[in-house]
């Protein structure tokens with residue numbers, strides 16, 4: 001089976017900083033891949049490359065087996081890749097509906113000046129937010145006034161609204177309380193059941209063990225280990241992340 | 256229009272109060288300016304009853320029309336988080352181009368107007384390119400202002416002034432729409448607005464969204480009051496002045512574009528958080544360019560209206576306090592200097608505040624320094640309010 005998303009030898013430098021070095025990574029349909037690593041390991045950089053925010057220095061990205069040039073967020077979206085960024089990337093001055101549909105508004109014909117079909121968006125927004133168990137008092141207040149969890153919910157909802165094939169989640173549970181954390185993990189399971197590919201970044205080893213079919217470990221920009229579900233202990237992950245000692249049962253444990 | 260045939264079967268009454276409050280809250284951003292305006296009017300009225308005579312109100316609105324049109328363009332630029340200092344001088348250059356073609360070369364008025372619009376937009380296009388290249392807009396337009404001050408000398412004939420008295424150009428400002436026609440326009444405007452609100456109401460009913468008839472009736476009543484009140488007041492003398500009709504038409508288009516369309520959402524998104532807008536796939540650079548082009552067009556219109564009112568163009572056209580007044584108007588009206596917050600109404604409301612002060616000072620024969628003190632204080636207070644609002648909305652760890 002060709003993977004939905006496949007990265008080959010992707011490298012990225014910021015000035016003198018090596019953020020990513022020849023990273024290989026693939027995500028299959030109906031698979032949840034967790035990306036773990038210490039702070040500054042390059043996880044967000046990888047997400048930004050796949051979502052079209054940054055472009056790689058070298059390396060190749062294939063979507064459904066075809067070489068893809070993800071030059072802009074729009075190109076990535078058109079390739080079926082949607083991202084929930086670590087900083088959520090919401091516009092504080094816009095309301096929940098406008099943020100959910102930002103860049104993918106439902107609008108009328110050109111003669112109407114692309115009039116926004118607000119009622120359609122509101123109805124759909126309501127459904128998406130409900131499915132994520134996000135409760136908002138009003139859909140038309142600027143999101144700046146919302147709680148961290150509500151903002152997170154809107155950011156996730158935005159990624160799902162266009163029915164993407166691949167969903168990237170950068171620290172999706174970081175801002176959440178216990179119950180909402182459970183909701184997001186459930187959601188990730190549902191995305192898998194729907195046959196989507198999910199790449200999730202998390203610092204929480206419990207979450208990773210619970211949802212991930214595969215775990216990829218980055219350290220200082222390089223992939224240092226890859227584990228399959230059930231084939232690792234939390235200690236294996238930690239040692240791979242910190243480089244404390246060589247992983248013994250990893251598949252790609254080259255340093 | 257793609258009509259929703261589903262009739263409002265049952266209007267849920269439980270949401271009615273909520274919707275009415277919501278509608279009131281929408282207009283709420285303009286309320287501080289309206290209060291300030293009411294205070295200014297009350298103060299001057301208590302000193303001289305002539306201040307609120309029909310004649311003086313008409314004078315006041317005509318005095319602010321140039322500032323308001325320019326401020327409208329400035330609002331678009333402020334909304335994307337940029338600034339422009341060259342627009343006032345640009346308005347003078349555009350007027351000089353138009354007057355030169357119409358008066359000196361004898362070309363039709365339409366050609367002059369088109370040439371002015373093109374001039375304004377070409378200049379702001381170039382400015383926008385430099386800004387996107389990475390030069391701060393403050394510097395680009397500060398330099399632009401100086402360059403344009405030179406350019407107006409080039410565009411004007413050797414005697415450095417063009418008189419437009421008695422030409423078709425002067426008719427722009429001197430035309431007055433007869434009272435009957437004005438009332439008909441006000442009625443048509445009210446009906447069109449109410450019909451649009453009703454259409455939106457039925458759309459929302461069709462998808463089961465929250466709505467109530469109050470969302471149709473309340474705003475329509477406000478629009479009717481403003482339109483008919485405006486026509487009643489401003490047609491006392493000789494009919495509705497053309498410059499005000501131009502301003503009203505521009506405000507109408509700007510209202511629709513900024514609040515009802517996809518363009519409007521993207522405009523606010525770019526001003527709110529450029530990075531987030533970029534990541535959502537919005538063409539940020541193009542949105543910034545559009546704002547500058549709109550400012551260029553507004554500057555051209557402002558320049559022509561002003562030249563037509565002053566019956567001529569000279570080296571001082573677009574000079575004086577016009578630029579600062581236009582920016583101050585936008586900011587006093589509630590548009591943030593930091594981008595993403597404010598509305599097009601701030602252009603007219605802010606211009607009214609500033610115009611009301613200077614008109615009152617002149618009417619009462621007070622010394623000019625009073626006007627400067629009052630205008631400056633209002634501006635600083637308005638920006639202070641803006642700073643407080645903006646800081647209150649900044650989350651930790653961002654920007």
Ligand SMILES: Nc1ncnc2c1ncn2[C@@H]1O[C@H](COP(=O)(O)OP(=O)(O)OP(=O)(O)O)[C@@H](O)[C@H]1O
Pocket residue numbers: 014015017018019037038039040041042043044045046086
């Ligand atoms: N825009 C940038 N300019 C310069 N350096 C950058 C930039 N973005 C990332 N880096 C550097 O690249 C490296 C990887 O950063 P990245 O944000 O990908 O880490 P991360 O794994 O997401 O960390 P965290 O767990 O803290 O989110 C870091 O050393 C960082 O300083």
Ligand SMILES: [Mg+2]
Pocket residue numbers: 043044045086170
């Ligand atoms: Mg990160």
